[in-house]
Amino acid sequence: MHASPPLLPQPLRDDLHLRHDRLRAALEPLGADALILALNTNLIYASGTVMNGWFYLPAEGAPVYFYRRPSNFAAWLPEFETVAVRRPEEIAAHLAAAGRPLPRRLALAGDELPAAEWLRLGTCFPEAELVNGTSAVRGVRAVKAAYEIECMRAGCRQHASVVATFPSFYRRGMTDLDFSIALEHAMRRNGSLGIFRTYGGRMEIFMGSVLAGDNAAAPSVYDFALGGAGMHPTIPIGANRTPLREGQTVMVDLAGNFNGYHSDCSRTYAIGAVPERVREAHNVSIAISEALAREGRSGTPCEALYTLALQLADEAGLAKHFMGYHQQAKFVGHGVGLEINELPVLAARIKGNLESGMILALEPKFVFPGVGPVGVENTYLVTDTGLEKLTLCDEALVTLG
Amino acid sequence: MHASPPLLPQPLRDDLHLRHDRLRAALEPLGADALILALNTNLIYASGTVMNGWFYLPAEGAPVYFYRRPSNFAAWLPEFETVAVRRPEEIAAHLAAAGRPLPRRLALAGDELPAAEWLRLGTCFPEAELVNGTSAVRGVRAVKAAYEIECMRAGCRQHASVVATFPSFYRRGMTDLDFSIALEHAMRRNGSLGIFRTYGGRMEIFMGSVLAGDNAAAPSVYDFALGGAGMHPTIPIGANRTPLREGQTVMVDLAGNFNGYHSDCSRTYAIGAVPERVREAHNVSIAISEALAREGRSGTPCEALYTLALQLADEAGLAKHFMGYHQQAKFVGHGVGLEINELPVLAARIKGNLESGMILALEPKFVFPGVGPVGVENTYLVTDTGLEKLTLCDEALVTLG
Structure with missing residues (x-):
């Protein structure tokens, strides 16, 4: 017989209670009396693992994991209720048989849940009004629970240790693609799980981007800071x-992904000599990052960090190079977690403040036509007193070759 | 200034007309007078490229590409109508201003389109009834157009040429993960775009799987033939x-992905000596593949191929090893294209027949506890006279080390 899967680690299972409490609290402003999560990232958040099924969380009472696969799922989480089902119609039947109230107002993550599944869950709970809980769930996920912070610290440390070796992979005569492939390989050999999750599913990307010269200025179909044309239109x-x-x-x-949680860290290299003003702009990126890390803490408005970055770029005479050249991205940072692009977004007209436990990437970058991109990106933990940098490795514009 | 993107190749642009005609024909049984596609894979099918926007196809009349990004999208497809928009509400306004009728019954790919977008498009076309067009679109995509077949032939050829080098990457003392990373690297160095697209988005996977020993029998959360436990619960x-x-x-x-289209090809290796019955089962897999390739052609019921595979496995005394051990997959093949798991599925109770131009993977595999998996997988083109194998490279159970 095959072995049971190992139990998920105890600190993770403790963390799940915390996460469920936070999700419950987020149902209140929606007036929802239950939440169902059904897609991988949210299921990982709610269970620590990918399952094929539905996570049911009532506003009052214990959650239930309704699972289709794997067949041995129940062994993962012995202290929670798990119920094997084949179809979502069995969820309501199980709740009713257990004497539990059925929801009258049911939250689903409608920004990502396919329409057909939304409509089907609606027919499973004909008495319930459906409400879109995506923003609420993303808001909860933005503030990391204790074990999540531990995972992200470890992932960032591992990521930075691999980034420190990147210059050693450069060889004269390489293309950006050759360099990218060598670095992807280094990431995998040092524990990267490879998979790169983005919110919304439209920003499909392999392990990340390596951008040289004018490719950094290519107008992107995606909402990343810098895009690049890529190798193929698909x-x-x-x-x-x-x-x-x-x-x-x-x-x-x-992107780093050493334990399910992403880390975000960019470094820039010069091929031989590059113009002095480009070198200076790289140092401006480091200075802006440091200014934002001093300014940011629990309570800082998200918008304020973007405004400050823009102002510092402008004072350095670099406004038209900031966050792209022909097409400029309109943010300077973003949350990071199970997906690379979590909440909050650090941009103009964003309501909301930083909170302790959020994890952010700051990426003040500049693009110079004829030369390429410069700047750094790091991942930070928001605390009551500032931003703590988690991706610690040399930030200087190292010269290759 | 930055350069415009290159025009998409002329044979691709010619192919798009064919694809649009086939999509139009598929609207008729739905009673739909228009289709809107909004997610990457379907947009690649309709345009040859990823765009951020909406592809609008009326049952009668020319299609319109409504795009948000990239800013230079219009240059890609000069012979088609392209309209820059910011919000989906502008689609109806544009059609009305152009004197074009608004749809009364609008098809959307509801099995994947997020609920929030389905609901929003509903408010953009308040007079229209929404219908789920996913099955219709997947049915169209299952039968490849001329240029798609050319791409897939080239991709399969490239994939097979890399697979032929796999044994050279084996080193004594490797784990399955070391071997996997070395082979992923070989795929990337030889042109793989890396990204692995699956229908539905739930079956997240990096570049594919390398399964050794009893890991091949791990019960999977996914609907792949064999799963494997993976490196992390996420x-x-x-x-x-x-x-x-x-x-x-x-x-x-x-998986191969050398030009946007996937190819599917599995090979198995023995580490030193393995039991004779395991070697024989590998040859049974090859024999089943050959029998299915002789039997299958335009008009063959999809179910008949599964029944035949099951019968041959049973006759060889291998029924309980077929397609898994503890948890057995209930299919023997599947369509391949822009996604790895396209229509048709070769399984019991599947209605429908093969059609010329479909591209299929056949993967009759066996799992032996204590030893591991055996078998081959190849990608085939359905023709009027049989199945033409596209992934041509040694299929024998090569011994490593």
């Missing part, structure tokens, strides 16, 4: 076989 | 650091 992002030539810069922005 | 698929030990088998099932 995946228009990242390296496009630009030769790494003397006088250019190359930025490496590969 | 991505429970594939290699799990099983040491490649004498007496075991290891199956490599990495």
Whole structure:
């Protein structure tokens, strides 16, 4: 017989209670009396693992994991109620048989849940009004629980240790693609799980992007800071076989995923000598990051960090190079977690403040036509007194070759 | 200034007209007078490229590409109507201003389109009844158009040429994960775009799976033929650091994606000597594949191929090893294209017949507790006279080490 899966770690299982409490609290402003989560990322948040099924959380009472697969799912989470089902119609039947009230107002993560599944769950709970709980769930996920912070600290540490080795993979005559492939390989060999999750599913990307020269200025179909044309129209992002030539810069922005949680860390390299003003702009990026990390803490308005970054870029005479050249991204940072692009967004007209336990990437970047991109990106933990940098490795514009 | 993107290739642009005609024909049984596609894979099908926007196809008349990004999208497809928009509400306004009738029954791909977008498009077309067009669109995509077949032929050829080198990457003392990482690297270095698209989005997987020994029998959360426990509960698929030990088998099932279209090809290797009955089962897999390829052609019921595979496995005394051991997958093949798991599915109770131009993967596999998986998988083109194998490379159970 095959072995049972190992129990999920105790600190994770303790954390799940916390997460469920926070999800419950988020139902109140929606007036919802229950939540059902059904897609991988939210199920990982609610259970620590991917399951094929539905996580049912009432506003009052214990949650139930209704699962279709794997067949041994119940062994993962012995202290929670797990129920094997084949179809979502069995959820309501099970609740009714257990004497539990059926929801009158049911929250579903409608920004991502497919329409057909939304409509089907509606017929499973004909008495319930459906409400879109995506923003509420994303808001909860933005503030990391204790074990999540531990995972992200460890992931960022591992990520930074691999990034520190990146310059050693450069060889004269490489293209951006060759360099990207060598670095992806280094990430995998050092524990990256490879998979790169983005919110919304439209921003499909392989392990990240390596952008050299004018490819950094290619108008992107995606909402990433810098895009790149990519190797093929079916995946228009990242390296496009630009030769790494003397006088250019190359930025490496590969996502870490060492334990399900992402880390975000970009570093830039010069190929031989690059213009002094480009070097200076790289230092401005580091200075802006440091200013934002001093300014940001629990209670800081998200918008204030963007305004400050914009102001510092402008004072340095770099406004038109900031966050792109022909097409400029309108943010300077974003939450990071189970997905690379979580809440909050640090941009203009964003309501809301930083909270302790949020984890953010700050990425003040500049693009110079004819040369390439410069700047750094780091992942930070929001605390009551500031932003604590988690991706610690050399930030200087290292010269390759 | 940045360069415009290159025009998409002329044979692709010609193909788009064909694809649009087929989509139009599929609207008729739905009684729909228009279709809107909004997610990446369907947009690639309709345009050859990823765009951020909506593809609008009326049952009568020319299609319109409503795009938000990239800003230079219009340059890609000069012979089609392209309209820059910010919000979906502008679609109806544009059609009305152009004197074009608004749909009364609008098809959307509701099995994947998020509920919030379905509801919003509903408010954009308040007079229209919404119908779920997913099955219709997937049915159209199952039968490849001329240029798609050309792409898939080229992709399968490239994939097979890389698979032929896989044995050279084996080193004594490797785990399945080490081997997987080495082969992923070989795929990338030889042109793989890396990204692996699955229908439905729930079956998240990195580049594919390398399964050794008893990991091949792990009950999977996914609907793949064989799963594997994976390295972490957040991505429970594939290699799990099983040491490649004498007496075991290891199956490599990495997806090809060399031009947007997937190819599917599995090969199995023996680590040193493995039991004779396991070697024989590998040959049974090859024999079943050959029998199905002779039997299958335009008009063959999909179900008939599954029944035949099951019968041949049973006659060989291998029924309980077929398609898994503890948890057995209930199909023997599936369509392949822009996603790895397209229509048709070759399984029991599947209505419908093969059609010329479909592209299928056949994967009759066996799992032996204590030893591992055996079998081959190949990608085939359905023709009027049979199945033409596109992934041509050695199928024997090669011994490594």
